Amino acid sequence: MKKLVRYSLRSLVVIILLLLIAWVGIWAYIRYNKADLISKISSRITEKTRAENTIGDLSASLFKTFPFISLELSNIIVKDSLWKAHNKTFFSAKNIYLRLSPLGLFNKNRGIGKIIITNGRLHLFADSTDYNNQYILRSDKHKKKEEPSSIPEIELKNSELIFENPSRQKFHHFTLRELDINGTNNNHSETFDISTDMLVNSLSFNTEKGSYLKNKNVSGEFQVVIDRVKKKLSFSDIALLIDQEKFNLTGEFSVDSAQRDFILNISSKNLNFNKAVEMLQDSMRRKISPFTMEKPVAVQVNISGLTRYKFLPLVNIEMTVNDNTITTPGGTFTNCSFQAKFNNELATGNPRLDFNSLLEFINFSAQFKKIPFRSKHIKVSNLKNPYLECDLSSSFSLTALNELTGSTTLQFVKGNGDIDVFFKGPISGRDSVNAGINGAITIDNATVKYLPRNVTLSQCTGTFLFRDKDLLVKKLKARTGDTELMMNGDAKNFLSMLDISPEKLSLHWNVYSPQLHLKDFISFLNRRNIQTSQRAANDKVKQTAGKIDKMFTDGDVFITLTTPKMNYKKFDAKQVDAQVVLTSNTIDLRNVSFGHANGSMKMQGTVTEGVNSNAVFLNSTLNKMDIPILFHSFGDFGQDAITNKNLKGIISATVNVNTAITNQAEVIPESMSGSIDFLVENGELNHFEPLEKISASVFKKQDFSSIRFADLKNRLEVKGTAFIINKMEIRSTALILFAEGIYDVKKGTDMSIKFPIRNVLKKNDSIDLISSDINHGPSIRVRAKTGDDGKLKISWDPFRKAVRNKRDAEAN
Structure with missing residues (x-):
């Protein structure tokens, strides 16, 4: 064991010595051939790019690519031929490290295995004359094609990549914290394994509309393939982390300048909707940012078209929402579930603009202010002038409508409602010509207060039918007080007039009651209690309710x-x-x-x-x-x-x-x-006090307690509390008399009564009620007047004071 360790240590020392000898040899070679090497590298760059370049320094580096040796180029600048005109430097870098094979310096092909760029900046620029400094990157078409060689690994650190075309309003700017590209050559293709961590400063395809992914971090490891035969760049199901959100991308881009078609599919199964909105360009973000979602959603985006200036690609977007809470300018929707779709080519062949776009919501269900509702299909077409088509159904408690509508005319106390309608028409504006609604709203066991008149309708049951623009009411039953009502009616052109001039709407009602008690409607004589309510301009429901209030009040x-x-x-x-x-x-x-x-x-x-x-x-x-x-x-x-x-x-x-x-x-x-x-x-007059007193005073022998009289025809003038009685002849079974004067409800009676003297000579039953003898002969005049004590008094009236009093009253 000790012997193995000893041999290993010896081997390591030998390797280190050999590396040190090699490094010293290369260092010495570079030191004494620096100018020549810089010239050769600069010439090689010029040969490949046809661009002006400068290299500040050249040295050997051992530790940057240890255990390999590398050349370190410092302060490199590459400029295109028109740099003085536009002042846009094509490429610059503080340091470039070229990792060499052991005999790299002496090999004709240099043997570069890896290129490391730090603090670099690549600026691709085009101007309004179609000048483009990207020619520097293009190969010379007239040169003989070389056999594919090995592709060196490229690593960029703390570098910038800029694409700028002001005439086409394009500006892309990326800060590459780290970018590693490791490429391999195959028979007909190149494969690149890429690892990146970058900041997207700007991704603007139209600078007036703003940037996508502005100031968003992007990182990931993925593979890109370039097929030289098909002239296609492709990647499949690559994973990217964008602003800490996971995305999968699949795409294919043509690198043939004659074709230039592309397909790009982007998907995320668990996407934070609010963060996704922040990734959009400014014009889109401003429209969507008022809408937020609490939970993640699933999104699939398919884009296809041509990478040509002003070419609008075909865009299809699908989003799946499950049991989410959505906040909108009009309020908060809870328990939201639906599938949303977007397509910018509704009519094939027409321009892919807002007017030809379609937004759909399928199997939409949600709860809004305690009211659950459903829709099988919601369609919004022509996003320039949005046109809505949707079905809507719901079963709800009527009391929930109070908060939803904020109505100042109707207050729902109890009851249930069902709605099942289909609407089509413009979302905004006052164009209601093409609008229509069909379906029904039913209410059951409802109690509703009509606030302006303080009338309460209870036990309400009925159906409100919508027929295009008309509103029909069928079999509406209700009770107010002791009165039972059965009603039906209509409001012609309801939908149009409600939008334009609700105060000009006319409601036509047929009302039947088995027994109508007028006391139940006395409140209609009260002054109307008109309330006002501040309604937010973006609350469409309350705005519509306000129009209905105006219809009821005006x-x-x-x-x-x-x-x-x-x-x-x-x-x-x-x-x-x-x-x-x-x-x-x-x-x-x-x-x-x-x-x-x-x-x-x-x-x-x-x-x-x-x-x-x-x-x-x-x-x-x-x-x-x-x-x-x-x-x-x-x-x-x-x-x-x-x-x-x-x-x-x-x-x-x-x-x-x-x-x-x-x-x-x-x-x-x-x-x-x-x-x-x-x-x-x-x-017939019975126990009429004035006649009984006249009988006691003038006709003491006759009984005036009950008399019948002939047809009596006359006119009464009404002035305030006074009834002015014009002269009239009264032919009764007891007597003939002529009366005129005033009866005042407050002041009492002031009547002038004329009796023909022959009344005194005839018996009660001797007067003919039908006969009309104009010549009645001499007469007696008396005055029946209410005294200060409130009692009727009879007096002689030879000077016709009561008649003069009557005439004064008529004159006034």
């Missing part, structure tokens, strides 16, 4: 109402048919008809919203109504002079009244004005 609603029964307090109506138009500040009543008091009524009018009260105009026609029922239903119209207990008969009338009502539907008497033309048939 649009017109046309209602056709039918109900067999309607009531309000003591009022009951039957067989009600009405057309009602709701505008932003009015309730317009059109063609309203109903049965009441054994007769019928037709009316139209308008209720206009005010600050503290609502202005009302009514034009009504009463046809043969039973007076006691009518008076009872309307609370004797707010007066106590003639009540439903005093007056009987059948009334027909035409009423034209302007007034104001409170938010509780109470008439403000001072606001009233208008006229009432009436006809009373088969009239």
Whole structure:
């Protein structure tokens, strides 16, 4: 054992001595032949590159490539022929080490096994005249081709590689911390084993749009093959680490200047999406950076085309997302899963630009603000003016819509909803001509508050159908208070108008109720509670909800109402048919008809919203109504002079009244004005206080407690709280009289009554109700006036004071 060690040590010493002798010999040779060697190397460079070059120094190096000896070249500069014009140095390096074989200096082929470059810089430059300093790297086509020789290993450290073509807006800049290239020659190809660790300062194919992989680290070990027969450079499934993200690349590039086609496939199975976005050029990064993902995704990119100026390659991208959380300018999507595809040649043969590109999302599922939704296929074409086609389905709690929409008109208290629609149309802008939506939204057991009018609809069940641009409502059932409603309707051109002018949208509703209780709708007389909401411009859902709010608050609603029964307090109506138009500040009543008091009524009018009260105009026609029922239903119209207990008969009338009502539907008497033309048939007065007092004062022998009178026709003028009674003849079974004057709800009665003297001479049953004898003979005038104590007083009125008072009221 000791002998083996001794021999080994001796051998090692001998080897070291031989190396030292060789090194000393080479050092001495270089020292005494430095100038000649530099000249030969410079001439060789000039011969190969046809470029001007300088070498600062030449020396021998033992330790850089130990145990091999190398030549060390210092301060090398290589310039092309037009360097003075563009001032771009083709190549420079602080040091180049040429590793030699033992007889390398004496071998004709020099025997260089490895080239090490430190602090080097290679700058490939082209200008607008198509001048290109890359000619330095090209071989002389006229020289006889040499047999392939061994390829020296190349190592670059702390060096830079620059490709610059300002006229074509290209700029590539790489800082090579370390680059090792080990090449071998085969029969028809060269194989290069490459190991690199670099910084990509810039990878710009269009400097105006920015750089790919800007300031990103790239490292990896891979193999590249150049096939001299096929003139192809290729690599297969090489692994690269880009900004600490793993990528696999496969590609093939033609090195034939006549062909110049290429294929490049890039894939990553576990890619950080946010870091991938930072690898894109500036113009793309600005568009995509607002979108972030929490979990990695799988990406496959296929690029093919020609490496020619302005040639746009075909790009296909696929991305798989599973159970991810995506943050967007419009909000955060959770539980996202889908497959995304991009293609920049939708129509084969057309330019590969944005207008001919397609973005697809397949089997998309996610949850947005507690609402889950799904889509089998989402297509976005023409990325210059994006056009969307997609299906959308979801089952959700309606209460989730409150946060999603931020609606100021609708608040969902409970219920469930389902949506299944297909949409097509522009994503942005106001071009809704080509937009359409088809499908349905259904709601079940919903409770919804209509906030502007404080109306709550409960037990809502129904279907909203979308037919292209129209919205149809089918079999919508709801309850408000004690009123059950069954509705259907439509909004024509809903989609277009909602986008352009939602306030001009018209909703048409058909409403049926088994029994309509008007008390449940009193809140429509209140001043609208209009709320405002700040909506972010990038929140498309809330922006759309805002348009729907504007439709509800400012649009017109046309209602056709039918109900067999309607009531309000003591009022009951039957067989009600009405057309009602709701505008932003009015309730317009059109063609309203109903049965009441054994007769019928037709009316139209308008209720206009005010600050503290609502202005009302009514034009009504009463046809043969039973007076006691009518008076009872309307609370004797707010007066106590003639009540439903005093007056009987059948009334027909035409009423034209302007007034104001409170938010509780109470008439403000001072606001009233208008006229009432009436006809009373088969009239009967019972226990009417003024006649009973006249009987006690004037006709003491006659009983006026119950009298029948002939058809009574006249006009009442309404001014505030006063009813102005024009002169009218009353022919009753008890007497004939003429009355005119004022009845004021607040001040009481001031009537002038004229009695023909013959009333005193005739019996109660002797007056003909039908006869109309114009000449009634001498008359007696009395005044029925409410005194300061509130009691009706009867006095003689020979000077017609009550008539003059009436005329003064008419004048005012």
